[in-house]
Each structure stands twice: as structure tokens, then as C-alpha cells.
Amino acid sequence: MRDVIVIGAGGGGPVVAKELAARGLDVLILEAGPRHADPDRDWTHYENDANNPLTGFLRFGPAGREAPAWYRETPQNSFIWQLSGVGGTTQHYFGNCPRAYPGVFQGYDGADRDAYDTDHLFPFGYEELAPYFEWVEATLPVQTAAMGTKEQVFFRGCEGIGLPVQTTKTTTEDSFRPQQNAILQPGGFAGKVTGRDDPRLRYPQATGCTFCGYCMQGCSKPAGAPRNLAAKRSTDNSYVPMALTAPSWAAGGRAAELIADAVVTRIHTTERGGETVADGVTWRVGATGETHREDARVVVLAAGCTESPRLWLNSRLPNPNDWVGRGYTDHFFDWVIGLFDEDTGSTRGAASAARAEFPGRGGMENVGLTPGLQQFAAVFSDSGIRGHYANGRGQEGPWDGAAGRMIGPELKDALMNGVDRLLNILVITDDDVEAQNRVTLSALPADEHGPVPKVAFHQRKRSARTLRNREFVSARAAETLRAAGARKVVRVDWPPLLLHVQSSMRMGASDADSVLDANAEARWVKRLFIADNSALANSLGGPNPTLTSQALATRTAEKIFQTYFGGDPWVHAEAPVVSTDARVTAALT
Amino acid sequence: MSVPSRDLGRRAFLARMGVLGAAAAVPALVAPSATATPSALSPLVGLLRPVLAELSRDTLRGLVVMVCPGPDAYSRAQGTPRAEAGALEARGDDFMIAALDGFVPFPDQLATPLAAALATAVDDIGLPLPTGLLAPLFPPVWTLDRVLLELLENDEALPLSLVVALLLNVVATQVNPLALTGPFLAPFARLSLEQKCRAFELLEGPDAELVALLDAGLPEPLRSSISGLLTFLAGALLEFSAFGSYNEWGVYDASARTVTERPVGWQLSGYQPDGVVDGWADFIGYYQDRTEVQA
Numbered sequence: 001m002r003d004v005i006v007i008g009a010g011g012g013g014p015v016v017a018k019e020l021a022a023r024g025l026d027v028l029i030l031e032a033g034p035r036h037a038d039p040d041r042d043w044t045h046y047e048n049d050a051n052n053p054l055t056g057f058l059r060f061g062p063a064g065r066e067a068p069a070w071y072r073e074t075p076q077n078s079f080i081w082q083l084s085g086v087g088g089t090t091q092h093y094f095g096n097c098p099r100a101y102p103g104v105f106q107g108y109d110g111a112d113r114d115a116y117d118t119d120h121l122f123p124f125g126y127e128e129l130a131p132y133f134e135w136v137e138a139t140l141p142v143q144t145a146a147m148g149t150k151e152q153v154f155f156r157g158c159e160g161i162g163l164p165v166q167t168t169k170t171t172t173e174d175s176f177r178p179q180q181n182a183i184l185q186p187g188g189f190a191g192k193v194t195g196r197d198d199p200r201l202r203y204p205q206a207t208g209c210t211f212c213g214y215c216m217q218g219c220s221k222p223a224g225a226p227r228n229l230a231a232k233r234s235t236d237n238s239y240v241p242m243a244l245t246a247p248s249w250a251a252g253g254r255a256a257e258l259i260a261d262a263v264v265t266r267i268h269t270t271e272r273g274g275e276t277v278a279d280g281v282t283w284r285v286g287a288t289g290e291t292h293r294e295d296a297r298v299v300v301l302a303a304g305c306t307e308s309p310r311l312w313l314n315s316r317l318p319n320p321n322d323w324v325g326r327g328y329t330d331h332f333f334d335w336v337i338g339l340f341d342e343d344t345g346s347t348r349g350a351a352s353a354a355r356a357e358f359p360g361r362g363g364m365e366n367v368g369l370t371p372g373l374q375q376f377a378a379v380f381s382d383s384g385i386r387g388h389y390a391n392g393r394g395q396e397g398p399w400d401g402a403a404g405r406m407i408g409p410e411l412k413d414a415l416m417n418g419v420d421r422l423l424n425i426l427v428i429t430d431d432d433v434e435a436q437n438r439v440t441l442s443a444l445p446a447d448e449h450g451p452v453p454k455v456a457f458h459q460r461k462r463s464a465r466t467l468r469n470r471e472f473v474s475a476r477a478a479e480t481l482r483a484a485g486a487r488k489v490v491r492v493d494w495p496p497l498l499l500h501v502q503s504s505m506r507m508g509a510s511d512a513d514s515v516l517d518a519n520a521e522a523r524w525v526k527r528l529f530i531a532d533n534s535a536l537a538n539s540l541g542g543p544n545p546t547l548t549s550q551a552l553a554t555r556t557a558e559k560i561f562q563t564y565f566g567g568d569p570w571v572h573a574e575a576p577v578v579s580t581d582a583r584v585t586a587a588l589t
Numbered sequence: 590m591s592v593p594s595r596d597l598g599r600r601a602f603l604a605r606m607g608v609l610g611a612a613a614a615v616p617a618l619v620a621p622s623a624t625a626t627p628s629a630l631s632p633l634v635g636l637l638r639p640v641l642a643e644l645s646r647d648t649l650r651g652l653v654v655m656v657c658p659g660p661d662a663y664s665r666a667q668g669t670p671r672a673e674a675g676a677l678e679a680r681g682d683d684f685m686i687a688a689l690d691g692f693v694p695f696p697d698q699l700a701t702p703l704a705a706a707l708a709t710a711v712d713d714i715g716l717p718l719p720t721g722l723l724a725p726l727f728p729p730v731w732t733l734d735r736v737l738l739e740l741l742e743n744d745e746a747l748p749l750s751l752v753v754a755l756l757l758n759v760v761a762t763q764v765n766p767l768a769l770t771g772p773f774l775a776p777f778a779r780l781s782l783e784q785k786c787r788a789f790e791l792l793e794g795p796d797a798e799l800v801a802l803l804d805a806g807l808p809e810p811l812r813s814s815i816s817g818l819l820t821f822l823a824g825a826l827l828e829f830s831a832f833g834s835y836n837e838w839g840v841y842d843a844s845a846r847t848v849t850e851r852p853v854g855w856q857l858s859g860y861q862p863d864g865v866v867d868g869w870a871d872f873i874g875y876y877q878d879r880t881e882v883q884a
Contacts, residue, residue: 044846044847044865045865045866046836046837046841046848046865047836047837048832048833048836048837048838048841049837049841049843049846052688052832052836052838054688054692054693055688055692068692068693069692073814074817074821075814075816075817075818075821076817076820076821077793077820077821077823077824077825078821079825079828130884134884143880143881144875144879144880144881144882146872146873146874146875147872147873147874147875147876148869148871148872148873149871149873151873151876152873155876165876165877167879167882167883168882168883168884169882169883169884170884177876177882178875178876178879180882185880186872189868190868190872191868191869191870191871191872192870192872193868193870194866194868194869194870195866195867195868196863196864196865196866196867197867198867198868201867201868202867206868210867210868210869211868211869211870211871211872212866212867212868212869213861213866213869221867221868222867222868223867345869345871347860347861348869348871349869349871349872354876370836370860371835371836371852371854371855371857371858371860372831372832372833372834372835372836372837372854373832373836374835374858375656375657375831375832375834375835375854376828376829376831376832378831379656379827379828379830379831380824380828381824382824384786384789384790384793385786385789385790388783388786388787388790389786389787389789389790391790391793391794405827407655407656407782407786407827408655408656408658408667408669408782409658409669409671411656411657411831412656412657412658412671412675412857415835415854415857415858416673416857416858418858418859419858419859419860420859420860443814444699444814495824
């Protein structure tokens, strides 16, 4: 019997595990995918080796890389870009940590209060979550991003369209700024030396971000750095090491146990005092096919926005209002590419270190990609092929020609202009929670873990506000690129790219359209909490979700400790330990 | 020689998928042997398999040059020849075959009925084919037809590249019936870039007749899945071709965990001229010298 079993070692689960391990609870973390304990051995800096969604070391599939990836049904043009493995999707994330906009919380009374998804607010105020933002920001830690060439180009564009600079963590108006990101600022020779196998670029002569440009391929820089001092604070570099070393940095802490290659196939429940109560899980070992069952006082589901509803449904847990899997938000991304006649440094430095905010509408950020991914992004479209067919769309605006994918000579010439003479802007839409965008179980054949999820997005039938917001931000992105000096601007009109995922098991004020109560406990299954992005009430207004999800998971850990272990909350009373702390380093090495 | 109408229909369809043309080089496969028994078919299945593999490769070559044309015959055929290296030099065709056949977690339970639907459908979709074009070219095709069905129904792991190739070729002949003949094995590879785009328009639309054709072969409850599947597939084929034609896969040595030469995509784009780095000297400073902000 464990105190707590956490299902999933992605962006959220390790946060609960670390916090509760620090309180001395017996925590087991089960991760379906691999654990890359030795990146120098497991990883390279090649984009196909890393990011191929079928074969890459950062993919969504079993730990054994020779086995096929996991199939998920997507009955539309779309791409689910989630990762299995310790660290989950934070392994390839860009580390960006903006706070959710205040307007998506209950009680917000700003002049723009009607501009948000007001039907699906968080069931508490922004001020309630603020201390948890601060706690996570201090733990990761979150810092102001260093500036490279592509940030300079982006800022020039933002200045050019007249946006003011934001100098606070809380967003209150249309503005631009360096990212607040979970990437350690460069120190020593980091960012000052170009090279390979140069001793100056090894830890400790270099600390923090070396501007290597491989965020998407997983971060282990500077070379030779202890795991908890790698520049990018994906949970495999931050929260997981802390959870595993809790006794060394927390008085009374107890080391969490982590088992990878362990796919949870069922959450068990029992009836107790007239209530349905979670009391354990069954998991399957990928390498052997053996199954194990273990009981726990509390179960924390953190398998992600697609897998959490799948596991819920496969466990035949209650779903009386039919909202399990519904309300899936994805920031309905779009992609705008600017071609320049000058160096933009697109492939150098953190993949995205600058952003702009449009509260009530969304936001945007610059993104640099490697050549194959760059072309993937340029071809990923719901608007057909530019100059040939529009697939019923092909919007026109301040970009060149109709929106759509480039093909043939145009596509090739765009890259031959120079991968470091282009700048991408990711359009991040403040999108509405809608019942129609959802996870169900697929009718296609089950895999060894049960029926697989089917993820349906009706991108052309999104709410009017969502569609309007996307057009607004896409136009700002194109104008920004022009103001920065782009010679040609292409809007791709992406179909759903499920990368920022939120709210498919949402918390909410109303029991008519939410799965979780305000404590992130399941409404119909006691002692079952959800601590991944699916617990978020909405799409946060557009800010990248990881920080808010981690802040909420910290709050959830406190609720678990108070409700079921008779403990006191700590975030208001204590100071957090930073994940780069020397005691963590010493315990790892 | 008179040709029964059903035979003509089947022949037309085999031709549209590219199978008939590809098999023409193997006389036993296209011999008029309507009485062939199942046991007599088995060795022929073994003959057909490599023929279909070549057809798949030829079709996928026509696909990958869409996203990265180069100095090759396929790029010339689509009307966009280029002097510098392209998808074929990057081994984009090998990338697609390896990915489709080895790693796409696409359920056989879906792939096999899809292929069977393609293979068993009569030529009643889309444009009527000019039968006059066919009759003088090929002998009766009973044998080939039966061998193909035998293969599709009994192969345990049907190559997904073949399903994709059959689909692209059927749509290619819908766009341009004249693509039935010409250079290459695959009708799709004979199209101009504009016509290939038109083929993708039909897939992505998706074209109602195409959906009806494929739906008919699927068991319930999968029937309604086909339209979404086609739009997904159309996008994924182009996206994955682009990823594979511009990344390092073609020159990557997995055992040494390094590239053996500079990848085509790097040459074309100027990506990291001196190869993999541990860092770049690109740290300019902090915007307005602000290294931290308050809440």
C-alpha cells in the first residue's frame, strides 16, 4: 500500500511527486515510456533521430525503440505531438513559462473581462494561484530569457507595429517581451563560443544555455553538467531529480520511486461510505508483458490530455455528465513564415525566447527549427497547396497570397533562402472550451493496453470567438514579420497541432461541464486527483500551459496532503528549494 | 480477341493502380490462365510481391519530388527540374518506404480492407477510362487479378507503402486518364506537379466517390472513419515527405550515431555549416538590459 501513486512522469505528475515526497509520503511514479537516464548515451542532436514521431528517441511509444509507436486515431488532418518517457512532452518543449492571463479566472473584473472564455473560468481567482506560480517559478527556476539574433529580429518587428514592452510576469495588455522561461541564463563561456568539443563549452566553464539550438532534441547542455543543471528545466532535469532525492534537500523527505516502461491500464475503485473511492492501479511492464497491481491511499492521474481520459474510460469510471474527454483545447495554432535577406539566427539559441501577448485573443512567439522540421511545418496545412487548391479555405490577409502549404520549387526555394534567414511565428489562439472537441475510445483495434483514444477536433466549426482570435493574431504575426524586414510572408493555416493541450478533464465551477472540483479531485471518484494539463479549466487565454499546470499541480499536492494525510499547507509558509540546489546535485552524483 | 466486359473493367482498374503495367514484365503474372487453382497461385504471389514493391517505390518517388524537386527524371516529369540535389539524393523515397512499412502504427485491420477495397473495386469511380487505350496493350488479366487478391487477403503484414501507392495511382488516373501509359511504372509519377496537386485535392477534399469506393470495403464500425482518414493521410504523406527529404536520415549511421556526409537538407539550407555544435556565440545580451522582472 503506497501513500500516493502518480500515473505519468510528464509535465505535471513529477510536480505532485516532488512536493509530496518532500512531505515524507511514500510516492510511486509510473511512467509508460522510457527513462533517458543517460542522455549522452541515449540522445543525439539530429532531428530525425530525435523527433521522428515513429522512430525518434523523443516519440510517443513504448520504451523499446524497436517497437512501433502507439497509434491514436485522429479523424481529421491533425497531428498529436505528445511524448512518452520521463519528462513527457517537456523533453522537447521550449521551456516557456508565461502565466495564465488573469481574465480566465473567476472574479476577474478588468475592463476586458468579457473578452475571455467566460463560460469556463477557473473556479477560483488569479490571486489564489499567484503564490503557486511564484513557488514553481522559484523551483524550476524561471528567468528572463537571454536574447539572440532571432529575438532581436522579433523585437524589431514588435516595436515596428507599436506594441509596448511588458516588464512584469502578470500580463495586463497587448505587449511583447522576452520569454520568462525555464532555461538557465548563460554563464561563463555559454553563448559566447561557437564550437564542438571545445572545453570552454563544457560545464563548469559554461553554465546554463549554450545557445546550441537543440531544445527540440532534448536538453543535456552544457556538456558534462549534472542532470539537474542542464539548461532547460524539463521535468526530467528538474522535478524528477528532486522527487528522487527528496531526503537530501527536504527535512523529513522520502525518496519517490520511479518505474518507467510501466503502462497503467486500470485505475481501481471501491465503494466506501456510499462513495466511489480510488484505491490502486494495475500496470503492464512493456518489456515483459507482466502486470502488477498496487494499492494506494490516493491516486494521481497525470497521463496527459489524451491518455488521461482514455485511462478513465478504459477503467470504466463514472462519467455522469459525459464531460470526460470533452472541452479539449489546443490553442488552435497557426504558423507564419517570414523570409529575410539577412541573418535571423533561426536555428541558434533557445528555440523560442520572445513572445507577444494579446489578452482576450491569444499570443504569439518566435520559433526556430531545424531544416526537416521547418519544412514539415511549412507543409502542415488545412488550406491545400498555395497556387493550386485551397481546400475550401486559403485565407487572404497581410501575408503574401493565399494561406496554404508551399510545395515544389516554392517550398525548396524558401529553405534555400537559408534556414537562418527566415523567422517563424507561432500563432497561439485563445480558444474556447467546446464539447465537440474531445477524446473518445476508438473503434479501431485495441492495443495491449486496451481500446485506444480517438481525438476529434472540428477545426472549421470552432466557436466564432476562437476563429476570430486566430485571424487577429495571424494578422499581427504577418505584420510583425513585415515590420522586422521580411521580404516574403507565408501563412500556412495549420490544422490542429496538439502540442499545447489543455482542459480535456477540466476543473470547473459547474458540475454540468467539468470532471474535477476546485481541488482537482474527481467529482465522482474520491481520492482520485488529476495533475496534468487536462485538469486546467480552459486554454488560459493563450499562454503556454506548462507553468500554470505545474502551479496547479503544486496546489493539488497541498490539497491531497491536507485532505487525506492530515498535513498543513506549505506554500504560504515556507521558501521553495530551487531544483539546481547543490544538495540535489550531490545526491545525483 | 474478344474481351469480357468484367475482365475489361478489372483490367482497367489494375492498370489504374499501376499493377498491370508493373506486372507486364513478368509474363506468368499476366498470362491468360483463368483456370488457375489456388495452389498454382502461390508461386505467382511470390513473383508479384517484388513487382509491387517496385511499383510502390516508383509511386513514392513521384511523391517526394513534390516537396523537394531535384536533378532527376521524376522532377523533370512533373515539370520542375532543378540543378541542385533533391529528395531522391536525400533518399526521401527510402525514408517513406521505411517509415510506412516498418513503423507507421497503422492497424492491419484497417490497411488490409483498404487495399482490398482498392483491389476489388470495379472501374466505376470517377472518369470513365478510354478502353481503347487498354485493349491493345495488355492481355487478359484473370491471373494477375487473382494473384493480387490472394496476396492482399493472405499476407500477414501488408506493406502500407503499397496501400498508399495503389491509392495515389487510382487518384492519379482519376485526374489524368492518360497517365495510364508513359515512362515509369506508376501513373502518379507521370503527372505534372499541377496534376499531383489536383490528386491531393481529391484525397484531402475528400472526393465523395473515392470515399464511397473505400468505405464499401470496410467492416462496420469503421465505415465512417474513411473520410477523416483520407484527409489525415493526404496531409501526413506530404508532411512526412518534407520531413524525410530535408532531415539527416539518408546519411545517418545509427551505429556510429553520426552522419556519414553532409545531409542534403543541410546543404540546401546552410544549416550548421560545420556540423553539430555544443554551442553558438549568439548571446547578444538582455532586451533593454533587463535580466529579471517582478510579478
